[in-house]
Amino acid sequence: MSTLGEMTADSVEDMTTEPIMTCRDVQRALPAYLHRELPPSQRGQVARHLAGCVRCDAHYQAQREIARRLEATVPLIGRGTEAGRFELMWRGIAAQIAARRRQISMTSLMTSGAALMVVLLLALAWAPTASQAWVPTQPTAFHGDGRSTPVAVAYSSEDTSSATLTPPLQSNYAPAVGATDEP
Amino acid sequence: MMTNATGTSQTPQDGGTDSAALIAHALGGDQTAYGALYDRYAPSLYRLCYSLLLNREDAEDVTQESFVYAFRNLRRFDAGKSAFKTWMFTIAISRCRNQYRRFMPQLLDISDLLGLAIAAPRSEQPEAAAARSDAKATVEAALRRLQPRLREAVVLRYGHGLTYREIAEVMNCPQKTAESRVRLAHDALRGLLLPVGESLLEELLAT
Numbered sequence: 197m198s199t200l201g202e203m204t205a206d207s208v209e210d211m212t213t214e215p216i217m218t219c220r221d222v223q224r225a226l227p228a229y230l231h232r233e234l235p236p237s238q239r240g241q242v243a244r245h246l247a248g249c250v251r252c253d254a255h256y257q258a259q260r261e262i263a264r265r266l267e268a269t270v271p272l273i274g275r276g277t278e279a280g281r282f283e284l285m286w287r288g289i290a291a292q293i294a295a296r297r298r299q300i301s302m303t304s305l306m307t308s309g310a311a312l313m314v315v316l317l318l319a320l321a322w323a324p325t326a327s328q329a330w331v332p333t334q335p336t337a338f339h340g341d342g343r344s345t346p347v348a349v350a351y352s353s354e355d356t357s358s359a360t361l362t363p364p365l366q367s368n369y370a371p372a373v374g375a376t377d378e379p
Numbered sequence: 380m381m382t383n384a385t386g387t388s389q390t391p392q393d394g395g396t397d398s399a400a401l402i403a404h405a406l407g408g409d410q411t412a413y414g415a416l417y418d419r420y421a422p423s424l425y426r427l428c429y430s431l432l433l434n435r436e437d438a439e440d441v442t443q444e445s446f447v448y449a450f451r452n453l454r455r456f457d458a459g460k461s462a463f464k465t466w467m468f469t470i471a472i473s474r475c476r477n478q479y480r481r482f483m484p485q486l487l488d489i490s491d492l493l494g495l496a497i498a499a500p501r502s503e504q505p506e507a508a509a510a511r512s513d514a515k516a517t518v519e520a521a522l523r524r525l526q527p528r529l530r531e532a533v534v535l536r537y538g539h540g541l542t543y544r545e546i547a548e549v550m551n552c553p554q555k556t557a558e559s560r561v562r563l564a565h566d567a568l569r570g571l572l573l574p575v576g577e578s579l580l581e582e583l584l585a586t
């Protein structure tokens with residue numbers, strides 16, 4: 197918090213390297229000068245200019261007066277809010293963060309679950325052809341051939357998986373899953 | 380990027396290391412660290428939002444949204460680039476801007492009403508308190524009439540003591556622009572806050 201202390205015309209700076217400041221330059225530099233944020237070289241120049249220029253000094257006095265007023269009052273605006281309001285805001289924030297976290301873990305759970313299912317089904321599909329009794333979801337045996345080729349079986353297993361796993365496989369379905377979770 | 384190379388040795392009053400530790404804890408999954416960050420920054424963030432929006436409900440909404448966003452994106456915060464406070468301020472300001480872009484006409488209407496209300500005779504409060512709340516109400520009404528960019532500059536400078544470099548960062552503008560916005564705000568507010576014809580200055584400055 198910078199202060200608007202009295203501006204003393206300090207004379208530590210050099211005046212040789214800096215270009216000469218016009219009235220316009222000085223007036224533009226006043227905000228930084230007021231708040232002591234001007235580099236020392238310019239600061240000295242402004243101070244000297246103000247000492248010798250009535251117009252710029254009038255600007256300076258006016259700016260300083262209003263700056264003092266603002267420094268005393270602007271920090272009061274929006275203050276005095278009861279602790280209860282902050283507590284309420286916090287609850288809202290915490291709830292939103294938690295909801296989001298649940299949603300994320302839910303979708304990741306669903307996707308990893310889905311991935312696991314797919315892997316399992318594929319594994320089943322590629323499993324030894326002898327284990328036909330082991331594939332209960334397979335709609336019908338193929339043409340009574342008995343020798344189902346891997347390609348054909350893979351196709352049918354894909355069918356089953358899309359039937360059982362529709363929600364997680366549609367990426368845009370996930371938010372709806374999460375939404376049921378909202379408080 | 381912007382290290383403290385601008386000649387001022389002023390550093391953001393941020394409780395630097397403490398905040399860094401809290402952020403690290405929060406990122407590490409410590410839920411209480413989020414609460415601690417909120418406790419630390421909510422009052423000034425709310426005050427910022429209120430001073431810009433000049434409406435309690437909007438300020439509360441934006442404060443909440445800003446924290447939710449910040450907490451969800453905490454990983455993106457780069458302590459080497461900015462202080463946590465100015466990062467939060469940047470988040471909040473962009474949300475305030477969306478808000479007053481939407482509600483500007485109403486804001487102006489209310490300001491006219493308030494302007495009238497303030498001109499009305501004072502209440503019978505004890506004098507000092509009355510003067511204080513009077514001054515506060517007067518400034519609030521004056522801020523309402525200020526262009527949003529000028530209001531932002533004034534609020535960041537006087538409400539929060541930010542340096543011009545920090546104001547530039549939060550407002551996403553060059554530092555010279557931040558300075559000139561404060562100067563223009565001074566000029567605009569002088570007419571609104573200081574009694575007309577109070578001084579010889581007016582005459583001098585009129586030309």
Ligand SMILES: [Zn+2]
Nearest residue numbers: 219249251252
């Ligand atoms: Zn001059």
